[in-house]
Every structure is written in structure tokens, then in C-alpha cells.
């Protein structure tokens with residue numbers, strides 16, 4: 205696990221894999237139990253990183269693949285230092301929609317920059333932070349067109365070939381990267397939520413998170429006893 209008292213969980217997957225829906229359901233379930241959770245995303249999560257996100261996803265921009273990688277890493281460096289590490293030090297759960305694995309899948313594999321350079325930049329930008337659990341939602345490329353969509357951003361405008369490379373990369377990385385779980389993104393929303401919540405619960409129990417971080421339940425006074 206991370207050296208901090210908090211727990212770092214990441215949700216990954218191809219575009220339209222249902223990450224945001226599942227992240228929201230998980231955050232709500234944790235908050236109902238008063239678990240302290242910070243819900244964030246990449247690119248983004250801070251004012252500067254959200255500005256970088258706007259540049260990255262703007263469909264009117266032409267961005268060189270290497271410049272694209274550096275922009276994602278710039279967003280990550282700011283996000284990690286400003287939001288993630290302080291929250292982990294404060295003993296919170298951080299749930300991020302996307303982190304380092306997205307750069308491996310999109311820039312390393314689909315853009316063809318290779319894993320070595322991406323791993324190097326990931327390590328620098330993340331201060332060597334490795335998530336305690338990465339959940340990868342797997343959907344076939346053909347699902348992309350059948351899921352609800354508004355206007356498409358710069359990355360979503362890439363073709364089916366690019367999306368297939370992203371999916372294959374996630375599947376391969378899920379087998380190779382530590383503490384990563386590939387889940388079927390085509391399961392009904394509620395069923396997938398149950399699965400994800402049970403995996404996260406298992407992690408919190410393993411890390412003794414509830415004992416370390418949650419205030420002990422106040423014992424009720426014995427009947428007639430003084431408070």
C-alpha cells in the first residue's frame with residue numbers, strides 16, 4: 205500500500221466504460237458510512253490541472269503525441285502534490301477517475317510512444333505513488349457507439365482502431381500491473397457496483413482502514429449510569 209495512512213483507489217477503462225457512474229456510486233456508498241473520501245479525476249482535479257484538461261480535450265487543437273504525454277503528466281504532477289498526497293497523509297480514501305495507467309494505455313500503447321518513456325514520466329509526476337487498487341472497467345470497442353454521448357472531445361474523436369488499441373492495452377496492463385483488477389463493464393450498473401464495493405471493502409479491511417481512520421463508536425452509557 206502507499207506509505208501514507210490513506211488508501212488510494214483508481215478507476216480506469218476505455219472511454220464510455222462507465223467509470224464516472226461507478227465512481228459516483230462508490231463515493232456515495234462510502235459517504236453513507238461516514239468514510240472520508242476525496243473524489244477526483246485526471247486529467248484535472250485542481251484548478252491548474254482542469255485548465256490543462258480543457259486544452260487536452262479541446263477538439264479544435266492539434267497536439268503532438270509527445271506534447272500530449274507531457275500535458276497529462278503536468279496535470280498529474282499538480283494533482284498528485286496538491287490533492288492526492290495531502291489527502292492520503294490525512295488518512296482519507298482517494299478515489300481518482302484515471303491515473304498513471306491511462307497514460308500507459310493511451311500514450312504508451314495507442315499513440316505508440318512505448319511503455320518505457322511513459323513509465324519514467326509517470327514515476328516522476330506521481331512521486332512514485334502507486335495506487336492500492338486499480339479497477340479497470342472492460343468494454344468492447346463496439347459499446348462506444350451504443351452508450352449515451354454528448355459532443356465528442358478530442359480523444360473520443362479518434363477512430364475505432366485507436367479505441368481497440370486502448371482496450372487491448374488495458375487488458376494486457378491489467379494482467380501485468382500490480383494490484384489491478386479487470387472487471388466486466390457490461391454488467392448491469394447495480395451488479396457492477398456491488399462487485400466494486402465488495403473489492404474496496406476487502407481492501408479497507410485488509411489495510412485495517414476502518415480501525416485506523418474512523419473514530420471509534422461511542423459506547424452507550426450503562427442504563428442509569430452517568431454520561
Ligand code: TMP
Pocket residue numbers: 219245246247276301302303304306307308310311359360
Ligand atoms: P475522461 O476523464 O472523460 O475519461 O477523459 C479523459 C480523456 O483523456 C480520456 O479519453 C482518456 C484520456 N487520457 C489519456 O489519454 N491519458 C491520460 O494519462 C489520462 C489521465 C487520460
